[in-house]
Amino acid sequence: MSTSQASGFKQxxxxxxxxxxxxxAAALSMRRAGHRVDIFERRGFDVEVGASISCAANGSVHLEDWGIDVKSMSPVALMKLTMRDWETGQIQGVYDLSDYEREWGRVYYMLHRQDMHKVLLDAATAEDGIGIPCQVHNNSPCDTVDLETNTVKFLNGTSIQADLIVGADGIRIGVKPDIKTSPQTCYRCNVLTEDIKRLGLVKHSYEPAIQFWGGSEGKNGRSKYYKIVMAPCSNGEVVSFYCFMPTELTNHREEGFTFKEAPVSDILQGRYSDLDPECLALLKNSRERMPWRLYVHQAYTHWINKRTCLLGDAAHPMMPHQSQGAVQAIEDAGALGIIFSAKYPEFTRDVEAGLRLYQAIRKPRATRVQEASARATENVGERIGFTSIQVEDESLRPSEGSLTVREMNEYNMHQHVAAEVAKIRKARDAPQEMAHL
Ligand SMILES: Cc1cc2nc3c(=O)[nH]c(=O)nc-3n(C[C@H](O)[C@H](O)[C@H](O)COP(=O)(O)OP(=O)(O)OC[C@H]3O[C@@H](n4cnc5c(N)ncnc54)[C@H](O)[C@@H]3O)c2cc1C
Structure with missing residues (x-):
């Protein structure tokens, strides 16, 4: 009997x-794998505002593994990606998603962040369902992590020890981020479908599509950093906008989301005066306008240190241009749940080895998406999907080796982990087998 079969699963x-x-997602994945999980969040969950978040098939495959019905997240099933001219709204390219479900087994969902968050929270903490309900501790900002003793200290003076610490933000493990300000920044805002109907602004807004305006050098010297991404979410009741512009137009400095309403004039600056009038009218009737200051991060040197790992934006902060930020966080969570499952009990007894495998499985793939997201800042044609369509405009052509839908969706994490574990077991068992000869 090999060592791996002999060693039992440890909760x-x-x-x-x-x-x-x-x-x-990490908490739910580890609950399903049979572990006891505490979640520490620095604030309450009432600050959630959010807007649309894409959930491509490579994300929903894990949600389904954890027993989540994506329909409970009030999704919109996306049918196309449409590239439009900034000034006229004229269509420049369409990536058809109507075959997506047949080809990849799942719909390309557009979700509202709040809906997604609520369903994950409910599933992680529910009394029913596989595993021990996770415990949530709000208003618990983490201060430091002692990597030697696996102890997390909180700003409220309390501390806890754990077998495995997942930094889904707010902790440092000796990574020195290499960050530079992005030449492009963003405001997000929403328009209610009932307002759209009332105002008669229905020309573009009912499409179950992600629609893009701009994103390439435009007429009259308009910079490629002007871009709009519009998508419906919340069962089609909300139309969500990401409004990108050159960074010099914003006063916001702090990375990430600012939870303070911005006036519409903060968005309608510079070349927004040239914007397709239909789209402009929608923005003028927007609400929940908040800045999202963007920085470009190079890939981090490491995601793990002893029994602590980073996950999601904390591990691979990326520009939002591939719509894969949340999905890559879900993939990270999926990897943890697979590696630390009863199928591979040796890692529950050697957490450091399990985390080494986590980094080996996840870092190359997430880094590729992170780099492709930075490239798509410079050219909307680099976005997954658009990389496979023909557009007339030369400046929208993607580079060699750009990210494709196939690459994202053909990937099978269970198989990848199984193949890597087989190599690890073989290497580990080899000396023992030699000794028996
Ligand atoms: C409020 C909010 C709104 C967002 N809205 C959008 C959106 O509209 N569209 C979009 O594409 N993406 C949005 N994002 C980002 C998107 O959700 C993430 O890129 C993606 O889902 C990856 O999630 P994450 O859990 O890694 O990071 P995040 O979603 O950033 O979550 C990190 C969490 O860690 C908590 N935290 C931070 N520091 C500490 C600490 N010291 N101790 C304890 N907890 C801490 C934060 O409060 C936050 O809840 C939003 C993120 C947030 C937090």
């Missing part, structure tokens, strides 16, 4: 720092 106590999509 771990897992501390997840950060209760965003990534943290909740």
């Amino acid at each position: 771990l106590h897992v501390a997840v720092i950060g209760g965003g999509i990534g943290g909740l």
Whole structure:
């Protein structure tokens, strides 16, 4: 009998720092794998505003593994990606998604962040369902992590020890981020479908599609950093906008989301005066306008240190241009749940080895998406989907080796982990087999 078969599964106590999509997904995944999980979130969940978040098939495959019915997240099933001219709204390219479900087994969903967050939170903490309900500790900002003793200290003076610590934000493990300000920044805002109907602004807004305006050098010297991404979410009741512009037009400095309403004039600056009038009218009737200051991060040197790992934006902060930020966080969570499952009990007894495998499985793939997201800042044609369509405009052509839908969706994480574990077991058992000869 090999060592791996002889060693039994050990239930771990897992501390997840950060209760965003990534943290909740990790908690649920580890609950399903049979572990005891505490989630520590620095604030309450009432600040959630959010807007649309894409959930491509490579994300929903894990949600389904954890027993989540994506329909409970009030999705919109996307049928196409449409590239439009900034000034006229004229269509420049369409990536048809109507075959997506047949080809990839799942719909390309557009979700509202709040709906997604709520369903994950409910599933992680529910009394019913496989595994021990996760415990949530709100208003628990993490201060430090002692990597030697696996102890998390909180700003309120308390501390806990765990077998495995997941940093889904708010912790440092010796990574020195290499960050530079992005030449492009963003405001997000929403328009209610009932307002759209009332105002008669229905020309573009009913499409179950992600629609893009701009994103390439335009007429009259308009910069490629002007871009709009519009998508319906919340069962089609909300139309969500990401309004990108050159960074010099914003006063916001702090990375990430600012939870303070911005006036519409903060968005309608510079070349927004040239914008397709239909789209402009929608923006003028928007609400929940908030800045999202963007920085470009190079891939981190490492995601793990002893029994602590990073996950989601904490591990691979990326520009939002591939619509894969949340999905990559879900993939990270999926990997943890597979590696630390009863199928591979050796890792529950050697957490450091399991985390080495986590990094080996996840870092190359997430880094590729992170780099492709940075490239798509410079050219909307680099976005997954658009990389496979023909557009007339030369400036929208993607580079060699750009990210494709096939690459994202053909991937099978269960098989990848199984193949890597087989190599690890073979290497480990080899000396023992030699000794028996
Ligand atoms: C409020 C909010 C709104 C967002 N809205 C959008 C959106 O509209 N569209 C979009 O594409 N993406 C949005 N995002 C980002 C998107 O959700 C993430 O890129 C993605 O889901 C990855 O999630 P994450 O859990 O890794 O990071 P995040 O979603 O950023 O979650 C990190 C969590 O950690 C918590 N945290 C931070 N520091 C500490 C600490 N010291 N101790 C304890 N907890 C801590 C934060 O409060 C947060 O809840 C939003 C993120 C947030 C937090």
